[in-house]
Amino acid sequence: MVEGTSPQSSECPVARTLEVIGDRWSLMILRDAFDDIRRFSEFQKSLGVAKNILASRLKALVEVGVFDVRPASDGSAYKEYVLTDKGREIFPVVVSMRQWGERFLFQPQETRSVLLDNATGQALMPMDVRSSSGQKLGPSDCHRVRLVDGES
Template sequence: MVKRVNLRDDECPVARALDVIGDWWSLLIIRDALDGVRRFNEFQTGLGIAKGMLATRLRDLTERGILESAPASDGSAYREYVLTEKGRGLFLVIVALRQWGEDHLFGPNQPMSSLVETKTGAPVARLGLLAQNGQRLEWTDTKVTKAED
């Protein structure tokens, strides 16, 4: 007993998602991977994470199909960690976290990094939830329905 709780078989997709990437470091690793980080050392020094932690995180994320190991792009004998399609799918999760952080976690004169369109350098638009007909939805306009398979 006292095993860490397991949400892998929960019927809620949010719970399953958190089971996979719901810890301190995983999303930061994925954030950096989306920014082009690929090598062990690059992750380690960039994040300031302990090497042991990083090693187990990279292994777990690889096992879960978020990252995959590839030969180094510079021709050396080392390997690299690159996002899979599944891993790249987390882009919008990172963007949502980023926009929330920008809105609520910075003081007036605190510098923050920001997400821009590569081509123009212009900041991206805010995320918004739409109905199928294109109308904007607030959280009060939605509800979760139980599975009824």
């Protein structure tokens, strides 16, 4: 986005999304949240990020409704960052990025993590884009248009 342009003024959903979750630390926080990390100290330990950066990113993610802050589930004085429905809906984005990285950023025999289905223990099927009828689509099969809700 152009410097000084607010995300709310952009027509592009990608630009607005990047304003919310587009930096490295926000995505890594989300990755850890999907692995059931909830406490500030656990995020900090897992990520090795400076506390001020972590606090800033968590605050922003709470402000946009990706996380709720709740008392710790174990009754201690700590707070927990719990994904909202809005936050959980980012899961396919993180999985898609993970699968792209698995495919293109590792050498054969290089150690990496893999996401497995809890029910089967198998790796997930590759994510793809499908039409409303189920046909697999590529970039040349799609186009974008401007839309204003409520107008035809």
